[in-house]
Amino acid sequence: MENKKDEDKTSEIHCLTIVGQIEGHVMLPPQNKTTKYEHVIPQLVAINQNDKIKGLLVVLNTVGGDVEAGLAISEMLSSLGKPVVSIVFGGGHSIGVPLAVASNYSFISPTSTMTLHPIRMNGTVIGVQQTFEYFDKMQDLIIEFVTRKSKITKERLKQLILDTANIAKDVGTVIIGEQAVKEGIINEVGGLDRAMEKLKELINENKNNIESRDAT
Amino acid sequence: MSENIGINSMDDAVLKTEEAEYKGQIVQYMKMDDGGNKIVRVISTDPKVYLKKEFQPGKVIKEQIFENK
Structure with missing residues (x-):
């Protein structure tokens, strides 16, 4: 009975860890550590549906x-x-990068790095104009999402993504902790404790909003 | 060259994990030679689950991992 009670209780704050590679339609070899979309997507639906969960x-x-x-x-x-x-x-x-900026508020630890680079493709690539146009469209989608959710401008983000002077033999830019905040991609440099504090603050704000909306 | 392939395929076998529901949680586990199942990772967003003893990585479960309800 005690056990059953314990199972029903869920934490108010849930934590989604996105580690390793993001695994989508293509299954990766077992050497790769991955976060699979078939795990994450239903979890997010469950979090949305469970009233006991206040924040993520x-x-x-x-x-x-x-x-x-x-x-x-x-x-x-x-x-x-x-x-x-x-x-x-x-x-x-x-x-x-889009995963980091998708939240209401984002943090980065001082030693973390973020690589901004143009999208790539593995496997068979057909060498036609359309392939390039598809790449361009996908790149625009990502840029649109990142600029919508963060403070960086489209021009600056494109400039960072297409920079050739930053990474050896590759196009793109590596930004570190504080720099990500300066560029406006991330909101704040901080650690776990500060992130939890901010989440609790947002949860309280959210609660007050719902209450005031219900009252009127 | 053939040695290399041998090593790689062995590594793949060692790394191979399976998924099942165990005590209400999705777990990734590894089948061991003696018939036991070793927990590799639990897939949950509830931080409480990670503190439970039965889901600690490396824990070996002797019984069938699937829950019989």
Whole structure:
């Protein structure tokens, strides 16, 4: 009986850890550590549906991965209907950038890095104009999402993504902790404790909003 | 060269995990030679679950991992 009671209780704040690669439509070999979209998407729906859960903390330490899966999770986080705070520990590269900015408030630890670079494709690539146009469209979607959810301008983000002077033999920019905040991508440099504090603050604000709305 | 392939395929076998529901949570586990199941990772957003003893990574479960309700 005691056990049953324990099971029914769920934490008020849930934590989504997005670690390793983002795994989407294509299954990755077992050497890769992944966060799978088939796990994350239903979890987010469950969090939205469960009234006991007041807020979500997203912990990111990812190298990137499937663009569509990353964008799907990002859009779901930004439309969760509950306060979401994200924090980047270690790295939030590539598609980890939209995931980091999808929250209501984002943090980055001082030693974390984020790589901004143009999207890439594995496997068979058909060398036609249309492939390039598709890439361009997908890149625009990501840029649109990041600029919608953060303070960076479209021009500046494009400039960082297409920079050739920053990474050896590659196009893009690596930004570190404080720099991500200066560029306006992330809201604040901080740690776990500060992120939790902010999430609780947002939960309280949310509660007050609902109460005042119900009262009128 | 053939040695290399041998090592790689062995690594893959070692790393192979399966998923099942165990005590109400989705867990990734590894099948061991002696028939036990070793917990690799629990998939949950509830931070409380990670503190439970039965879901600690490395814990070996002797019984069938699927829950019989």
